[in-house]
Amino acid sequence: MRCSKLGEKVCIKNFTLSELEKLMIDWGERPFRARQIFHHLYVRLIGSWDQCTDLSNNLRREIKEAFHLEAISFISKLTSSDGTEKFLFKLPDGYAVESVLIPDPPRYTLCLSTQVGCPLKCSFCYTGSLGFKRNLKAGEIVDQYVQVQQLSKNRITNVVFMGMGEPLLNEAELFRALEILLEPRGINLSHRRITLSTVGIIPAMDRLGKHYPVNLAVSLHAPRDDLRSDLMPINRTYSLEPLIEACIKYPLPPRKRITFEYVLIDGVNDSPREAKELSELVRPLRCKINLIPYNPHEGAKYRRPSEAKVNEFQAILQKAHITATIRESRGIDIQAACGQLAGSLRRFSTNIPSHTHHALTKGE
Ligand code: SAH
Numbered sequence: 001m002r003c004s005k006l007g008e009k010v011c012i013k014n015f016t017l018s019e020l021e022k023l024m025i026d027w028g029e030r031p032f033r034a035r036q037i038f039h040h041l042y043v044r045l046i047g048s049w050d051q052c053t054d055l056s057n058n059l060r061r062e063i064k065e066a067f068h069l070e071a072i073s074f075i076s077k078l079t080s081s082d083g084t085e086k087f088l089f090k091l092p093d094g095y096a097v098e099s100v101l102i103p104d105p106p107r108y109t110l111c112l113s114t115q116v117g118c119p120l121k122c123s124f125c126y127t128g129s130l131g132f133k134r135n136l137k138a139g140e141i142v143d144q145y146v147q148v149q150q151l152s153k154n155r156i157t158n159v160v161f162m163g164m165g166e167p168l169l170n171e172a173e174l175f176r177a178l179e180i181l182l183e184p185r186g187i188n189l190s191h192r193r194i195t196l197s198t199v200g201i202i203p204a205m206d207r208l209g210k211h212y213p214v215n216l217a218v219s220l221h222a223p224r225d226d227l228r229s230d231l232m233p234i235n236r237t238y239s240l241e242p243l244i245e246a247c248i249k250y251p252l253p254p255r256k257r258i259t260f261e262y263v264l265i266d267g268v269n270d271s272p273r274e275a276k277e278l279s280e281l282v283r284p285l286r287c288k289i290n291l292i293p294y295n296p297h298e299g300a301k302y303r304r305p306s307e308a309k310v311n312e313f314q315a316i317l318q319k320a321h322i323t324a325t326i327r328e329s330r331g332i333d334i335q336a337a338c339g340q341l342a343g344s345l346r347r348f349s350t351n352i353p354s355h356t357h358h359a360l361t362k363g364e
Pocket of ligand 1: 122124125126161162163164165166167197198199217218219261263292293294295296297338339340
């Protein structure tokens with residue numbers, strides 16, 4: 001009898017194509033079986049192994065015994081008045097994560113989470129205020145994509161890692177997830193259609209650029225170390241000068257520019273002084289600045305600046321010949337905007353039967 005050689009049962013979406021090929025060889029199968037499986041999982045988006053009729057009954061039985069098809073269970077979806085959709089998923093240990101689908105036809109951008117909570121404790125971010133629970137597995141990241149695509153009538157065209165967590169603090173699983181999302185025989189996303197947002201974990205940024213040079217968005221939020229360290233404690237480890245150096249070195253896809261995200265907080269980092277310092281700081285780079293007026297959340301100690309102040313800040317940057325856009329916050333009414341995701345607040349009992357997922361899916 002052939003044996004999976006795996007301990008406890010895991011989700012098949014944790015495996016890259018080359019790992020599945022090796023596994024098939026171990027099982028005495030031909031490696032092209034792995035490519036067939038990838039096609040079923042990521043092109044056909046199957047909801048059951050029984051749909052894989054081109055695999056022998058025997059192989060199907062072995063796969064079923066060795067692997068779960070799903071890494072996460074769909075719980076519910078909220079739709080904003082602007083069309084943004086927020087999906088809540090339950091993890092096997094009862095934690096929850098959220099993913100957000102932002103329609104901007106013909107673009108449909110999926111925002112993925114990489115951690116339950118976040119350890120960084122940026123002073124303005126709701127996710128950070130909830131603390132850190134754990135890293136997501138690659139399969140739990142990839143399955144957000146698969147399940148949102150199964151539930152959505154529009155084809156997802158872009159992926160951003162801007163959901164819960166700091167992606168570059170979950171490097172190993174993030175890289176596996178990227179490998180799977182980019183795989184030409186599966187989801188086949190292009191590097192150009194993936195953007196990763198980071199606070200600037202410099203060594204991991206270097207490795208990302210080396211192995212998976214996707215678009216980069218860097219959360220800056222302040223042009224000086226003192227202010228940035230107040231807002232983002234991680235700045236005490238990775239400060240502005242080496243961060244800008246790492247951005248200059250980063251190998252972007254052709255004709256792409258780094259994005260700097262800058263949350264504008266009333267009376268904290270939104271004065272003309274900061275706008276001028278910011279334009280000096282980013283001058284050595286081909287970049288664009290995305291200004292995000294602060295989104296308040298439960299228990300927030302900050303305020304959003306007036307529209308006039310936001311416009312003034314933008315005008316100073318533009319005058320210095322720096323591209324600066326104001327991010328229109330999407331999904332505010334369903335708490336789906338930047339810094340508002342809080343799936344980790346909930347912890348479900350782990351005995352929600354897995355068929356709940358299908359029942360809910362059908363009910364949509
Ligand atoms: N940890 C990564 C990925 C999260 S992306 C990062 O920080 O880049 C989420 C973006 O929303 C980040 O730029 C974050 O700083 C920003 N953000 C967090 N809280 C916010 C808030 N209350 N209002 C507006 N933007 C916020």
